[in-house]
Structure formats: structure tokens, C-alpha cells
Amino acid sequence: MNTQFDNDLTLLMWSSGYGHEPMVRYLLGRGADKQAKDNGGLTALELARSAGHASVIAALAALGGGSGGGVVLAQTLPEVVVSASRAEQLSFDAPAGIQSVARTQIQSGGPQVNLSEALKRVPGLTILERQNYAQDLQLSIRGFGARSAFGIRGIRLLVDGIPATTPDGQAQSSSISLTSTDRIEVLRGPLAQLYGNSAGGVIQSFSKTAPKETELESQQFLGSYGLRRANYQFGDTLGAYAIVADYSFFSIDGYRDNAKAERRQFNAKLSFDPTEDLGVSVIFNQFDMPVAQDPLGLTRENLIANPAMAGTGASNYFVRKTVLQNQLGASANYRFNQHKSVLLRSYFGTRDNLQYQVGTPGANASGAWTGLARNYYGLGLQYNAKELYGGVPVQWVGGYEFDRAREQRQSGAASLGQKSTTTRNEDNQSENSDFYVQGTALVNASLSAVFGFRHSTVRFTSDDYYLKDGLDGSGSKAYSAVNPVVGVTFHATDDLNIYANFGRGFETPTLSEMAYKISAPASSAPVAEFNPSLNASVSRHFELGAKWVIDSRARLDLALFKIDTTDELVVAVSSSGRTAYKNAPGTSRMGWELAATALLTPTLSTTLSASGIDAQYAEAFQSEASGVITKVSSGNKIPGIAQTSLFSELVWSSQAKNPGKAGEPLGARVSVELSHSGRLFANDTNTASADGHTVLNLSASHRWLFGKLAVSLFGRLNNLLDESYVGSVIVNQNALQFYEPGLPKNWSLGLRLSAPL
Template sequence: MFATGPGVAPAEETLPDVVVSASRAEQKRFDAPAAIDSVAVDSLAAPGPLINLSELLTGVPGVAARERQNYAQDLQLAVRGFGSRSTFGVRGVRLFVDGIPATMPDGQGQAATADLTNASRIEVLRGPFAQLYGNASGGVVQIFTPDPPKAPMARATSGLGSDGQWMAGVTVGGGNDRIGAVLDAWTFDTDGYRDHSAARRRQLNAKVVAEPVAGTKVTALFNSFSQPLAQDPLGLTRAQADANPRQAVALASQFNTRKTVDQNQGGVLVEQRLSEKDSLEFRIYGGTRQLTQYLGFSGIAPSSAGGIVDIDRTYGGGALSWHHNTTLAGLPLTWSAGADADAMRDARTGYVNQNGTQGALRRDETDKARSLGAFAQFDWTWHPAWRLVGGVRASQVRLRIDDHFVTAASPDDSGTATYNNVSPVLGVVWQGLDSLNVYANLGRGFETPTLTEVAYGPGGTGTNLGLQPSSSRQGELGVKWQANGQRLEAALFDAGSHNEIVPLSNDNGRSVYQNVGGVRRRGLELGWHGAFGPGQRFGTGLAYTWLDASFGDAFRNAQGQTVAAGNRLPGTARHSLSAEATYRPLAGLTLGVEMRVEGRVFADDLNTQAAPGYASFNLRAGYAFRVGKVRWFAFGRIDNLADRRYIGSVIVNESNGRYFEPAPGRRFFVGLRAEI
């Protein structure tokens, strides 16, 4: 992680080094027995708009977070190569916001609804311990917002930038020792870098925290997210991207490709301390999500699912966990145990896309997913310098499809599938010095097919509920060192998976998936940051990832061609580097330069199409000052300073060969925040 970075607090203001992800109990990040980064976020002094999660995760090794300049598709998020094959949304990585899952029971998640303008920190857990959260092979990303302040406060923000970017927001809050509340609302508009890529977003978030009696803490959360417009420019061929990276293909205008989303969610979390040694945590949540998406084809064929997708979703769940501190052989032992249950129900319909207007019905079904899990975890200091850590999780995921649109051309696609898995993990930590920790972990996990991936069976008939989950075995070896304002971390990892889910065919909008032998992901992660000079005026940071991800066995792809064993996994770069340097020449003023380097990324399983490697540079400046009782922060940034053309993301295995999504050229953003 970086001590300073886009949306990250400067070193002297860094939040306490506390995480909860690795052991489900608070501990210092340095002591966590896993590869974990905690990115502190300062909502007042962040030198960026705080709209996309990619702004905050570029400095985390092992993580690829690519903002696609396409708000009709979520950002691409992968951890150690897991999740890189997702063409929309986030899969293979579990997402949480203030303890509430943002990943559905089938493993598909959305990052767009997270409230970054009022975040306090983001934690990223990588490796085997992520398996204890269930259906997540690669990692866990948790976003936390601060508790309400004890005294009244108000904050306002506004900013504008290239391509018609404009955002504004307001936060108010206050309370006392017993109860407090905070309300946050913001809006964001953009014309988009590319043609036909305009977007509008609105969000409202509320958080109430009450401590009615000693040892009891109740947190109530509400989130309302509205995206009334998100045009989809679709991908480009390499020739199109080279000729004019701003263009959208003609189909985008013909079918008016776009997406609208409305999501409302509420939840309650209760933390109850029973004694000095015992505590309970409980959560319950629920929500609704309405989504309509216009795709780049008509879907008029009788066997098609239609070129318009309409989903009306309800979802919810709950969890209970117990934490206990004790001793074993006279040395500290902490253990946790718990259970969780989550469910979703989609009323899904599909219609013909008649050049941007809704046509005849082509799909009508009810899709359901349910997940149940139970876990136990321990952390035992069996020697003053040694700790043994481990746990196990038992999971069950059930998918069900009830087809209500049955015709001669569209047979009954109803069916169910149930997946069971036991995921153990075991590790050891050696604290050789107060400034040095070494750890090693081994674990096993799984990743189920999503409802989208089981929707259509081979040959265009029935479902594909015979599709199997991908299973993985992971190991990592890591070291953490910190002293004199410096922090260095390194991790080696090796993950082998079986039954990877890849495309088998695509016909009339019906994508069919298959299991293939497996994928091996192995690599090296390095992270370093430090502060230097009088008053720590100079700050530096670096995050490097070497990732070797390849297919273990040959298989036939969606075009009937043979993908050779040893081909690289599309969507992954072998080398990724983020670096930055900051300088504070005078009180309140911070100057920074950022660099991002990424190697070639293949776009298809055959490894015939690729986005070339690139290097980009950004400049930023921020100035904090006070006028009376009001604290102000003015900031500005220039991204892609050299105005270099490069491909920012790829659409893996895009069936029409339009794999590429160009990154913007040189662009700016300036903003002003005030807090009292």
C-alpha cells in the first residue's frame, strides 16, 4: 500500500493500522497472518473525485483495478489473477461495505454502489484466508465508512474535469456519546471520454450508530443508488482503437446501448460484548435492485434471449459470529465461529431490441440463488515468537431457474443445482523481531458458476446447471518489515485451480460456458512506502506484481479452435508497477507524481489478440487551509500527462472480436472541499 496516493491520507494523517479481515477480530495490519493492505482514505483531503474504486487500489500489489470509461459495465477487479475473466461485474473476489455483502450468493458482485466519498479505509485480503469468506477464490475487498462524529459537522465538495465530468456532494452528521448519525449525498455526471459513453449517478447514504448501554453497539445503514443513464460505447477492434480511440461502433447508436440501475439497501449490525473474553456480532440486511440494459444486437431470433435485459431483484441475508479470547498452555488463543445465510431472487425478462426501443418478449424466468455457510477460525501464540493460525468453512450454494417462457423455439430452461464445499486454511507466523514478521499459509477454496453462466445449455436447449464449481489450492509465503518510517512487504504465492469456467459457444446472445482442466496462477508481490526528511516532507511508495497465469490443459474454445496448454490467462499482465513520490514544500501544500506501468494483456484464450504494455504518468497537487472555523482543501490533477494512447482494459473473449476499451488521453480534474 502507499502512505499517500489518490484518495489516501498523507503519512502524518494515516489512520490507525487496524484490520478485521484476516481473523474477523481487530488486530494491527502488521500482525495479520496474511497478505493484507489497509488503504486509509481522507474524505476531505483526497486529491481525486472518489467516484471509482480504481482510484484507490492502484497502489495495492496483486490487485488489478481497471476503470473502463464505461459506466454501463462495472470496473474490472482481479486479485492475483482471480476475477480477470469477468466480462461484467466483479466475480472471484468478494466485496463488503461496512460488513454488508456487495457480492450476491452466486458470486457476482457490484462495486459501483460503494460510498467512496465518505469512506475511511479499504482493506484488501489476498490469498488462502479469503476462502473463509466463502465463494471467493482470489480475495476480499472491504470498504469501511467512519462512525458519526460526536459533534455536529458538515462537509461539501464539488469538482469538474475533462469530458464533462462534474460532481458535487454534501455530508452532515453529529451526535453524542450514546447516538450519532451521518448523511451523505452526491451526484456525478460525465459526457464520457468516448462517443456514446455519457453517464449520470446519484447516491444517498445514511449511517446511525447507537451505544444504548456499555458493551452494546448498534449500527443501522441505508444506501440508495441511482444510475438513470449509462451509455455503452461497446468495445473496439484493435484497428478501430488505433484509428480513433474516442469512437463508438455503429451498433452502439443503432441499438442505443445503455443501462439504468436503481438500488436500495438497508442493514443493521449489532456488536455485543458479553465479557472481557467474549463478544457477539450479528448482521441482517436486505435490498432491491432494478436493472435494464440494452445490448448491441436485436435478439429477434426465436431462440434468442433478446437484446434487452430487465431484472427486478430482491436480496438479503444475515450472519452471527462469536469471538472468544482465552489461553492455551498459558499463551494467548483467540478463536471465532459463526454462520451466515444469503439469498437473492431475480425476476428476469428479455425483449427484442428494436433499434433502441423495447420489442417482443424473448425471456421470462425467475432465478434464485442461496448460500449457507459456517466457519471456525483460531489464532494461537504457542511460543512468544510463533503463532499458529487456521480455520475451516463449510459452504453450500444452491441455484434455481424457473422458466416461464416455453415455446417450440425456446424449450423449458428450468432446473436446480446445489454445490457443497469445505475450505480449510492453515498457517504459521514467526515474529523474529519487533520489526519483522514472516508467515506461510496453505488453503483450499472454490468458485461457483453464476446464474448468468448456467442460464443456457449446450446446443441452445435447457440450462447448464451441470457446470461445476472451480476449485483451487493456494499457498503463500510472505514477509513484513517496518522501522524508521519505512514499510516493506513481499509475498510469493502459488494457486492451482481445477474446472475453470470458460466460454463454450455464443449464439444469438446466449453464451454457453464449460469447465476446462485448470489454471495455474503464481507470482510475486512487493510493496514499499516510506517518509523522509525533516517533518517527513518527502513520501514515496511502490507496488510491483509479477503474475504468471496460464492454462494447464488444452481445450476447445467457443469458435471450435484449440487453446494450447500453457497459453496465458487473458486479462492478466505479467508485470504491473505503480509508484509515486510526494513533496510538501510548505504547510498545507502537497505535490505528487504517479507512475503506472503494465505489461501486455492478452484478450482471448488463443492469445492472438493483446493490448500492448504501457507507461503513464499523473501529476497532482492539494492545498489545505483554514478560514475561521472552516477547513478547506483545493486540489487538482492531470492524468496521462504525456497524452499517450493506450488500451486501458480488454473485454475478455468478446465474441465479435471487439476486445479493446481505450483509456483517455490527457485529462484534468479540479475540486474544492470545505468542512466545519
């Protein structure tokens, strides 16, 4: 049973290293020696870790493999992740700041409309609640993405491995259908830089796995301010084919004036295995938002007088947005053997966006409109391998990615919320061509190393077809960078990992940020021309972290980071609803992140996440708004970044947790949440800011089983103490309408029915 063969490998070591979970369980049951070591000093557990076989690691832990509780906790307090190394591994072993939000947490967070419901528990991530469905969430990771006035910038978004971020770094959180999502991973720090341009962090969602038999599910939610949410889901497995299809509908009247919204979303995933070694997935999703009124921001005076009012001109100009997006993607994973595989993915999509805006002095005094008709596609090829080099186990990946987005940008004047003229018509294109390598080497039983680089080339072109104004906004620009990442992890004990990483990243301007430029030094009004003068910002990331399993019921993650950036994009001139950008000399970010999870009793658990960041401009520069030139001093805080944040949750369940049992438990679940967000500056000069706030939330659910019919009831009461606060700020808004108020006390109720057929 414990005979050692070549390289002093026992049968248990060989099975663990090759990922044969059934054989591992059999050998352990027969008394195989878990502490035996090969000629490199590695145990069966360490060989499984080096190869990334999470199921084998869990089996070794469940049956007593390993001297400490570390592996047990990684199994019992979720977390198998893939984003850090692009291969399956336990989050405890991932040398990075990474959290996984499970399906139970997504479900309990609310009606599953906004990412903020689920991701507020992730340290280092600021996700501001705007209550403005026309402009999407404001989301930043370690300060990246904070400057965005709409949509997501500076963060990579992936859905089932398919990019939801365009080559220029733009994304929309609505690409993720929460009702059909099984888990969401959030990766922060240097390793995120290996995902390419604008990778200040990575958010990756994974769809539900199809049930083994036909199953139907329906959810209905009602809530404050006319919230209505319904979704219908079908899942089934027929032989080698598995499908999950989900349709959802959402509408709301809104807390504020001019804040109605309506959404329809369809998401479907088909998986099948043509052969034993080939797995294929096909994903289709559609997002249809026929109307989303924009309440705009408020001035400080309006905020105090009536936070429920709309901003100046929102109602008079019928300010709103419509969106229709369709995307089809596919991936194929071919396994050559237990240690080598190749992954191919491709996708194609379209997105039509039409937005009506407030009037500005001059040509667009009666209102304005902007339309974007985008088509995009991409492909990627990735090779995964686990090999021995000089007796050192190395797990590595290498790949190539090409993505292209082309959009027709039009704009002009509007009258009473309808198009009246067209004064801009151009084709804009962005594309990236990248290749990357990433590897992890288990140097010895106590030390592992991570290494990698990504070579990125990003190209922009603009063809101007509206020449009646005497201006030709055509142009092109290319950016290129090689971004390395290196790190080491000291496996002090089975219960403690300490890691240090360094990485370099870069972030190009988006097409929206290149849409206007300053025509002359003396001019204070940006003109609608492609701006090729902007540089890509370059960042250097340093991270030191530790992951500690206190005992079999508690775990603590801590990360310290420092980020220095040159050529950060900032506002150069903002006037008449147009914004031109320029590069600032430099910025600095220093901070910490803490995540803790503990099982206090078999039915009582707690979660704590907290972070702090000091993000500031390292050198002074000037900006201009509506003809007024202001100086931004060195040391000023970067706006849009909460200086401190905290999330704490205490959960009681009527059923004791059973990590080995699949499926959602029956019975009751009650939780108390405490969320805190620190001071939020609204402009570069730091003359406007929103005070910090603390919000208390309650949630409860109960699940029954009547024969085969599962019935679940959900209820939430948010902002229990009815605190008045600012949920978000519009950074550098030139009319001083910075503030978007958070919701007062509000509620939601939900019912879910599911049954196999």
C-alpha cells in the first residue's frame, strides 16, 4: 500500500498528483500514509496543491489529509477559484486578493437586479448605489474605475470566460444576469494585470450548472418605489447535453423623479461533451432596456432641499437612455491528458445605445442626443499544462487573445426628447492583440513562485463622415506594453500562507474619453474630434498578503498594497456637456484589505470585510470647467474613492451547515448586515465631498419542501434606521450636480418556486 516507486512516489502520491479523486479516497480508506514524502520532500497533499486538483485536496482534507485545519476551511467556507491562476485552485492557495461570492449570498442580497447587492461584501471593491439605471453602477477596485461618469472603466469583466469588456476598457454590469449566476469571483492586485488593458481588477461570473433532471423555477419580487422583478428558469440534462435558460423582467418607478426603468434579460447556456476529452459550452444572452430615465445629479442645495427631486433639466428635456445588446459566445476545452489541455473561445455581439441629454447653450439649447451602434467580436486560445522541470512541479498557461469593437457614433440636437439634427457621424474602432504566459512553481514544500507577462497592443481608429462643420475628426492611435508579474508565497504551515507580488499594468483611454479634444490652448470648449494626444497610464503594483486559517471554523485574509501610476487620465476641460481629458503627472494609492469568515456555532456564522485607501495626486496640475481654471494641488485625494469601507454580516440558520451536502438547505435563514462607507470626494480640487455613512439591513428567508416542490420566501429591509446619505457622486460634474442620493428605508419581498418534472 505504501511502497515507494520511481522518485519515491507512493500510489497515494501518484493518484493525488494526477487528480484521481476516487482512487485517493479508496487508498485513504485502506490506510495509505498521508505523511510520506517523495524525493523532493512533497506529501500527497502538496502534490495535489501544486497540480491544482481542488477536489483531491478536499478529499484529503475530509479524510484527514494534512495536519492543520487550513484545507478543511478552504473546503467548508467556499472557495474554489480560477481567476488567479486561470486554473482551478482553492482560494486559500491563491497568492492574491481574491474572493468568491456564492449563489446563496447572491440570492440573499436582494431581488438580484444590481451587482452591488452581491459584491458589497468584497474588500477593496467600491460599488456605489446610484439609483440611476441610465448610467449603470459606479464600480472601482483599489481606486481603478472611480473616474467613470457612466458604465465600468478600468476593470475587466468576464461572463463564463467570455469577455464583457471591450478592447478600450469599457463594460456594463448589466452583462451579468444575476438570476442565472452560480458564483462571482473578484480578483485584485498584480495578478489582475495579466488580463490585459484596464485590468485594475477582474470580476468574473459563472453560470449555474444544469440539474440532472428537468427542473422549472420561477421567482417574483415586489419592493419599494414600484420595484417589480420576475424571472423564469428552465434546466435539464439529456444525455451529454445540459442546458440552463433564464428569462427575467425588471421595472421600477424610482425613488427620485424621472427615474423609471424597465429591463428584460435572457441568458442561456448549453454544455455538451462530443467526446470523453472534449467539452463545449455555448452561451447566448440578450439585454433589452427599452427605457431608463436619467434623474441626473443634484447640487448640494437641491440635495438638502429635496433628495427625491430630479436634477436640473432632467424632466424638461426627457433625459433617458435605451439599450439593446445581444451576444453569442462559445468555448471548447480539449483535454490531451490529465496534465495538458487547450481552450478555445470565441464570441460575437451587438449593442445599440441611444441617449437623450439636457440642453446646453449654443447649438443644443433644446436638448441633445447621442447614439452608438456597436458590433464586436473576439477569439482566444489558451494552453494549460502541469509539468516537472528539474524536479520542480510547474503549472503554467500560455495564450493569445484578439478582440475588436466597431461602433458608429452619431449625435446632434434634440427637441422635446426627439432627434432634430445630426451634427456628428463617425466610425470608431478599437482592437487588442495580446499574448500572455503565467505559471506557478512549487519550489519546495514551503515555497512557491508565480511568474508571468502579457504583451498587449491596443489600436484605435476614427473615421469622420460629417465634414459640414469644416472639421475632420479622423485619426488613429496605437498603444503597446509588456506587463510582467512576479511573486513568491511562503507556505509557513498548512494553516498560513504569506505572499508578496509585483506587477505592472497599463490603461488606455476609452473611445468615449478620446471623443473630444481642445481645439486650441485659448479655447475653453472641447470640440467633437478624435483626440490622439492621450497617453496610456502606466501603473506599478506592490502587494503583501497573508491567509490564515485560525482553526477549522475561521479564516482571515489580509492584504497591503501600494500602487504608483503615471499619466493618469484626468479632466482637462469640461463645458457645455462635453469633456476633454489629459494626462496627469502621477498618482499614488496605498491601502489595506481585510476579509474574515467564522462559523461561531453550527447554526451561527459571521463575515467581516474592511478596507482603507489613501489615493492622491502625486503632483499638481490644472483643469478647467465652464471657463474657470482651477489648480489641483499635490496631495489632493482622487475623487470617487471611498477612503474607508466596511461590511459585516451575522447569519443564523435553522439548519446546521453541512459542507459535504450539495444543494440549498431547508429551513430559515436570518441575517443582520452593517455597511459603512467613508468620505467621498466629488472633484479633483476636493472642494466638494459626501460625508461617510453607515447603513443597517435585515434579511430573512425560509425554504420548504412539499413533495418535489421547493418553496422559498425572501424578505429584506434596507436602511433600517432611515439614514439620509449620498450613495454616489458624479466626478467633476461641471454644473456642480455631483450628488446622487441613496435610498431611505426600503423593502423587498420575494417568492421562489422550483420543482423537477
